[in-house]
Amino acid sequence: MKKVEIYTSPLCGFCHRAKSLLNQKGVQFEETDVLSNPDEKPAMIKRADGARTVPQIFIGDIHVGGCDELFSLERAGHLDGMLAA
16 A cells, blocks of 8 residues: 555644545555644645645655545545555
């Protein structure tokens, strides 16, 4: 399974939804809380091509986007393949 990274904030409902989906699928992920670790936010913005909102999700080297994009991949049946590839 590919490495999954998610940049979050504890106050973000979309972050909780994205993490819930990943947990339901049994996916291990590395979480970076940008509220508690503000020094990490510039790295997130750079990796996410300027996106400043959370969550920002990465599967391997691929920037998935946010919660909506993660759920879109799941609905389209593409998420499992991305995780396994």
